[in-house]
Amino acid sequence: MTYFFSGRPALYVAKKIGYGCVNLSFAPYGEYWREVRKFVILELLGPKRVQMFQFVRDEEVGVMIDSIAHKCYGIVNLSEVTVILANNVLCRCAFGNKYDGEGEIGMGRSH
Known part of the structure; x- marks a missing residue:
C-alpha cells in the first residue's frame, strides 16, 4: 500500500x-x-501576491455585509454567506470574475 x-x-x-x-x-x-x-x-x-488582491477581499466583504444588511429582520445563514464570500474571492483572484452559480465563470455577473 x-x-x-x-x-x-x-x-x-x-x-x-x-x-x-x-x-x-x-x-x-x-x-x-x-x-x-x-x-x-x-x-x-x-506577501506581494496576497497584497495584490486586497481590493478583491475588501469589495467582496462589503458585498457580503450589504447582503446581510438587506435581510435586517430575516434569518441569515452565516455558513452559506461565508462560503459564497470565499468562493467569490477565490474565483475573482483566480479567474477574474465571480462564479454565477450555474457552472460558468463570469457569466451574468460582473465585479
Missing part, C-alpha cells in the same frame, strides 16, 4: 482529483513536494 500526505494511504479520489497525487496536498513528502511547496509559498502566497 502506498502512503502519502502525512503517512496516510493514497486514496483513489486523491489520485483522480489530484492528477495522480502530484499537487501539494497529496504529493508524497520528498524533493518534489518541497519544490512545489516552495513555489506555492513564494509565488502564490507571498
Whole structure:
C-alpha cells in the first residue's frame, strides 16, 4: 500500500482529483513536494501576491455585509454567506470574475 500526505494511504479520489497525487496536498513528502511547496509559498502566497488582491477581499466583504444588511429582520445563514464570500474571492483572484452559480465563470455577473 502506498502512503502519502502525512503517512496516510493514497486514496483513489486523491489520485483522480489530484492528477495522480502530484499537487501539494497529496504529493508524497520528498524533493518534489518541497519544490512545489516552495513555489506555492513564494509565488502564490507571498506577501506581494496576497497584497495584490486586497481590493478583491475588501469589495467582496462589503458585498457580503450589504447582503446581510438587506435581510435586517430575516434569518441569515452565516455558513452559506461565508462560503459564497470565499468562493467569490477565490474565483475573482483566480479567474477574474465571480462564479454565477450555474457552472460558468463570469457569466451574468460582473465585479
